[in-house]
Amino acid sequence: MKALQDKIRQEGIVLSDTVLKVDSFLNHQVDPQLMYEIGLTFAAAYADAGVTKVLTLESSGIAPAVMTALALKVPLVFARKQKSLTLRDDLYIEQVYSFTKQVASEVAISRKFLSPGEKVLIIDDFLAYGEAAFGMARIVEAAGASVAGIGIVIEKSFQEGASKLREAGYRVDSLARITALSPEGIAFAE
Amino acid sequence: MKALQDKIRQEGIVLSDTVLKVDSFLNHQVDPQLMYEIGLTFAAAYADAGVTKVLTLESSGIAPAVMTALALKVPLVFARKQKSLTLRDDLYIEQVYSFTKQVASEVAISRKFLSPGEKVLIIDDFLAYGEAAFGMARIVEAAGASVAGIGIVIEKSFQEGASKLREAGYRVDSLARITALSPEGIAFAE
Numbered sequence: 001m002k003a004l005q006d007k008i009r010q011e012g013i014v015l016s017d018t019v020l021k022v023d024s025f026l027n028h029q030v031d032p033q034l035m036y037e038i039g040l041t042f043a044a045a046y047a048d049a050g051v052t053k054v055l056t057l058e059s060s061g062i063a064p065a066v067m068t069a070l071a072l073k074v075p076l077v078f079a080r081k082q083k084s085l086t087l088r089d090d091l092y093i094e095q096v097y098s099f100t101k102q103v104a105s106e107v108a109i110s111r112k113f114l115s116p117g118e119k120v121l122i123i124d125d126f127l128a129y130g131e132a133a134f135g136m137a138r139i140v141e142a143a144g145a146s147v148a149g150i151g152i153v154i155e156k157s158f159q160e161g162a163s164k165l166r167e168a169g170y171r172v173d174s175l176a177r178i179t180a181l182s183p184e185g186i187a188f189a190e
Numbered sequence: 191m192k193a194l195q196d197k198i199r200q201e202g203i204v205l206s207d208t209v210l211k212v213d214s215f216l217n218h219q220v221d222p223q224l225m226y227e228i229g230l231t232f233a234a235a236y237a238d239a240g241v242t243k244v245l246t247l248e249s250s251g252i253a254p255a256v257m258t259a260l261a262l263k264v265p266l267v268f269a270r271k272q273k274s275l276t277l278r279d280d281l282y283i284e285q286v287y288s289f290t291k292q293v294a295s296e297v298a299i300s301r302k303f304l305s306p307g308e309k310v311l312i313i314d315d316f317l318a319y320g321e322a323a324f325g326m327a328r329i330v331e332a333a334g335a336s337v338a339g340i341g342i343v344i345e346k347s348f349q350e351g352a353s354k355l356r357e358a359g360y361r362v363d364s365l366a367r368i369t370a371l372s373p374e375g376i377a378f379a380e
Contacts (some may be wrong), residue, residue, distance in 0.1 A: 019326065023300065023303075023304070024302070025265075025372065027266065028268065028270070028299075028300055029265050029266065029267045029300075029302075029303040030252075030256055030259070030265065030266040030267070030268065031265060032256050032257075032259040032260035032264075032265070032266055033260065033263070035256060035260070036260055038196040044313045057269065058248065058249035059248035059249045059252060059270075062220075062249060062253055062254045062256075063252055063266070065251045065379075066222050066225060066252075066256060066257075067220040067222075067256070069220070069228055070222035070225070072341055073222075073223070074222075075219050075220065075221060075222070076219070076222055077218065077220070078220065078249065079248075080218070096348070109218075110213065110218055110219075112214070112219075113213075113214070113218065138233075141260040176242065186281040
C-alpha cells in the first residue's frame with residue numbers, strides 16, 4: 001500500500017535495527033484518513049471471504065480494525081489485555097508474550113461475541129514474532145469459529161511471525177512489509 | 191441522537207442503578223456504522239469550532255474518536271493509561287481516578303502531539319464523575335492549547351461529571367443523556 005509506505009518513510013523513526021516508531025500516525029497520534037484507506041484495502045482483499053467479524057487487540061489495533069469493520073459492514077471485537085483476570089467463566093482467554101516488553105499478558109474476549117461458525121478477520125497494527133496474532137487465532141478456534149485471515153498494517157518481515165503464521169496455514173496480508181531497519185533507512189519488500 | 195438511544199434501549203444491560211453495560215456495541219464489541227454516525231454527529235456540532243485535534247483515552251474512546259477525527263479531517267491522539275511511568279520527560283502526565291475501578295491511573299500524552307494554540311475536541315465513551323475528561327482537559331491546558339469542547343457518547347446525568355465540567359466553563363455535548371437506571375429500564379433526558 002503505497003500511501004502507507006510513503007508515510008512510514010516520511011514519519012517512521014528507526015530506533016534500532018528491530019524497532020520502528022510510528023507514533024505520529026498509528027500508535028499514539030492517529031491519521032484517520034490513512035486508517036480509512038487501510039480499512040478499504042483490507043475490506044477489498046477480503047470482500048469474498050465471508051467475514052462475519054473483525055477481531056483486534058487493544059489499543060493500537062482499534063483504529064485500523066474499526067475502519068476495516070466499517071468497510072466490511074460487520075462488527076468489530078477488540079480483545080482486552082490484562083495482567084490477571086478474576087472473573088473468567090464467560091471469557092475466552094489466551095496467554096500472549098510480548099518480546100518487546102518482555103512480559104506475558106492475558107488476552108480475553110467475552111464468549112458472547114464469538115460464535116461457532118463465524119469467519120473472523122484478525123487485524124493488528126504490527127507483526128513481529130506473531131505472538132498476538134497466534135493468541136487471537138487460538139481464541140477464534142477455541143470458539144469454534146475460523147480465521148479468514150490476518151491483516152497486518154506493518155509487518156517486520158525480518159522477524160519470524162509472518163513465516164510462522166503462514167507455515168501454520170493462515171492467510172496473512174500485510175500492507176507494508178519491512179525487510180530491514182537501519183539508521184540509513186527503511187527497506188521494504190517488493 | 192436517536193439511533194444511539196435506540197441501541198442503548200435494545201442492547202444496554204442495567205447492572206445496578208449506576209452501572210450500564212454496553213459491551214455489545216461500544217466497549218468490547220463495536221458497531222462500526224454507529225461509530226461512524228457518532229463521528230458525523232460530533233463533527234457537525236463542532237464544524238465551526240476550529241478544531242485542530244481530537245483527543246481521547248484508550249481503549250473504549252478510540253472507535254468513536256477516530257470517526258470524529260475522520261469527519262473533521264484532523265488527527266486523533268489517544269492518551270495512554272499507565273500505572274507508573276519511568277520515561278517522563280517528553281510526556282504530559284495527569285492523574286485520573288476511576289470511581290468504577292477504585293484505582294488511580296496516570297494518563298499520558300507525548301509532548302510532540304499537542305502544541306500551544308491548538309483547539310482540542312475531547313471525546314470519551316462515558317461521562318460519570320468527569321475524572322477522565324478533567325484529566326484530559328488539564329493536559330490540553332498544560333500544553334498551552336485550549337479545549338474546544340467535550341463530546342461524550344453516553345452521559346450518566348445522575349452523576350456529577352457533566353455539571354462539574356459545565357461549571358468549570360467547558361462545553362459538553364453528550365449524544366445520549368441517561369437520567370436514571372433501574373431494572374425496569376433506562377430513562378433519557380428530553
